[in-house]
Amino acid sequence: MAAGPGVEKTLQKLKKSVEDGNYYEAHQMYHSVSQRYLKQKKFDVALELLHQGAKNMVAHNQLGSAMDLVQRLIDVYDQENMDVNESTRGRLLDIFQEMPLQTQTCDEYVRLCIKWSARHGPCPQGDPLIHHAFGSRYYSVKQYYDAENHFIYGTLDSAKATGHMTWEWSGEGYHDDRGYFLLRSVLQYLALKKLAHATALFDIFTKLLITESPSDKSLPLSFTPSSPSDPPRGTEVALYKSSSINFAQFLILCVERGSPEHFITLRNQYRNVLSFDGWLGAVFEVVAEVWYDLGPKKPVNPFEDIMKSLFAPPPSGGSGGNGQQLLAMD
Template sequence: MAHKGTEKTLQKLKDSVSNGNYYEAHQMYRTVARRYNKQQKYTKAIHLLHDGAVSLMQHEQFASGSDLANYMLDTYNLGAVTVDEKSLDRVVELLSLYPSDEPGRKMYIHNAFSWTQKHGEYREGDPELHDYVGTMFFHEERYAPAEEHLLVGTDHSAETLGKVAASWAQVENATSPGLFIARVVFQLLAMKNVHHATLAYTQFIEEANPATTGTEAKVRRAPADEPETEPVYSDSWLNFARLVLLTVQRDAVDLFRQLRESYKPMCQEQKGFDELLDDIGEVFFNIPRPRKQGNMLQDLMSSLFAGGPPQQQRQQITASRQGGMELD
């Protein structure tokens, strides 16, 4: 809780903003916060800067508000503020006030993730923040950055990834929509995240309602299980993604190799897919990766986040594998 002196200063600054004295208020917020930081009174500085950023943005002074928002993140780092619900809520609240076209938003997002990487427990940044940012980009129909953030998010992120893939494929009028979700599934499996891959795939099927061939394949989720039926889709990429997803949950290295061989022509037409499958084979079945220079998964993800698959790569694969492959 800020002291009475701080609250009095805040009220004075709020009045200045309400009266339209935006430049004066902005400079005073910075001056007082700088003084608090020099005294290592980081809690007071954060309270002041957050309040000022909110007030200025609510008055559509977005550049000044963004400056204070970023100064708040600088103070988070100065004070070694840990990532918790309260500190993260401030970050998200300010982010929600940014217009999508405000130039300062990109730097604010970058600084926010930098803080969560330094003072949180996740190397890629806080999953809840990734979920918020990825969902925000999805609603703005910015599918590439949405996918980038949602891949390292929460359960909600995984379900949203299914929606992203379905919407992205629709916007691109893709003849093989399954390619979009296959890419998501393989990236998640390369990170050994079966749970999120399953959530994303299931949500895609629900959103896209893809056509089936009218036939079914029998699969076994474990060698001793009774066979279960799975729909066979007209889109071969959906069948391939589903079969890989089921195979990695079993001790079925031979079946994985057989799958790769069967769908090899498809994968060879998509840049980076063989490398993703190499990663999947390594993390689930200890299959040594071919010796190549560089981090292929990282390179692939960077290229994918730059945009959707090239139009040439979106053409329907006509070589049908409609019958699927029995997992027994």
């Protein structure tokens, strides 16, 4: 925002007030001054005051005051029917970068942003770029579970980041089968009908696997077609020691070729993989429903749990999201 000298002077004065520890006074001034500009229809100025005020309060650990200013900023977005765009999104992401993770305040902030972007953007699960930014920050501090929850609703770049993340996650010792972490995300992307995302994720994960642990890949399997829906003669697919990786690979191939017969065969052959984790089995049933109309009459939708966790009131004790909470969505 290209603020005039008067606005810059006000911003500096309020920032100095926060730095001097006059938090209550500064909080009230951010509200009153922004309200004055709102009455004058100077929305950009008012929003910049609220934006900078929230950042300053976060910087001085005044999280309650920060959230109050954030709520006011989002109220203005709502009242003026402001869509998700570079400017409206940018203010929220700028504040998020200052928020301390694993706190109730950050959890509440994330929910507010996602709910607003779902109301004013084209995606009912929230803006993909906001999800990508949230997921990237969680990933940077190895909060893999929280990162996964956002990357799934993000962009194609989110899927590529998920490829790297699931490989790192798989090396943390939470599960004997490193492919488990790959399969989690592949199933979720396919349940959302994001085939390109699932493929990008799979390609990156397996390239990292082959580079860092080549012994986990065995000889390729060469196809001999027995039906028109089979791959062409000579088509080769790599095989891995991990049943979960092989399952993810064949599942992507089934969806690409639109073959319900092969899908049913695959489901029967890998029941043991799905039975290990009931949540994975539930997501698989969503995949069966959305691609082949083969799911239960009332398919279980595990994504409802994800969205409930994003939109629900914050739990006591902060986020606690980390790689050990693998089955929190179950």
